[in-house]
Amino acid sequence: MRRALAVLAAVPLILFAAACGSENGATTAAAPSGGSSGVKVAGNVGAKPTVTFPSGKPATTSSYEVIQPGGGTGVKTGDRVIVNLTVYNWDGQGNAVQGSSYDTKAPETIAVNEQLPQVLQEGFTKIKHGGRLLAVLANDTVPAEQQATTPAEPTKVFVFDVVGTQPPPLKVATGKATDESIEGVKVDNPGGEKAPTLTTKTDEKAPKDLVVKTVIQGTGKKTEADQTLIVHYTGKIWGTDKQFDSSWERGQPAxxxxxxxxxxWQKGLAGVPIGSRVVLSIPPDLGYGSQEQQGIPANSTLVFVVDVLGAY
Known part of the structure; x- marks a missing residue:
């Protein structure tokens, strides 16, 4: 699950929905402004760019160009870069701007990882903080098997100004243990980076309302409702101790x-300080309700222990 860029709903359709690192996606080497794509970028880094498009049909091959390399810390794979971005629909007609964080005054954070198109994975690693990257994303970023069933999107043109990098997420909850608990639920904290043990086998009646208790009180910034969270968690069903999911067992935070x-989760995890470990009892109306899910019977009360490791 990944956060859609807030600038425009169409952005994640290119960045994320079709961004599985297709081998069909072509990448050109870094070039000066107005290179292989013919798109030209003017203006200073730190201000909304001016983009000029060539005449004729839009590019059908994805590419990137380093407009300004930047002079700060280099971007590497795995970083979560903070960027100001401006995006255009290159349709060969109006080539209209679709949104800009310079207008919203709200920079975005993008994880430089395999979920990005290959052209962006490579392009970001060619610039440093204070740099500017031009990226053309055409439909060659869509895997071949999806192209037959997915309507073609207009070619997108992005201008990214790298502002900085988010600190890496924590590996485990850090902070002071509390005495808080939910009656009928037990959480054992083994210490270190080991996963906590959640026990939900109980004769206690499940709470009718959402209950959130802090097991370890983190000291980081509080999460916000519109952020992307990085967490470790285990989920079980109230009263049965049946586990239906665990990121700890997969060995990778969600x-x-x-x-x-x-x-x-929306109500229970918003406002939680980063570094906290919380336990949540979620009634059916705030979970999956009367709909049976894989491994979860209808009308189940869900119990989670969650380590909040990061947010952006």
């Missing part, structure tokens, strides 16, 4: 837009 998960 990363998701908080606004796109079940309401119990």
């Amino acid at each position: 990363e998701f837009p908080l606004a796109q998960v079940i309401q119990g």
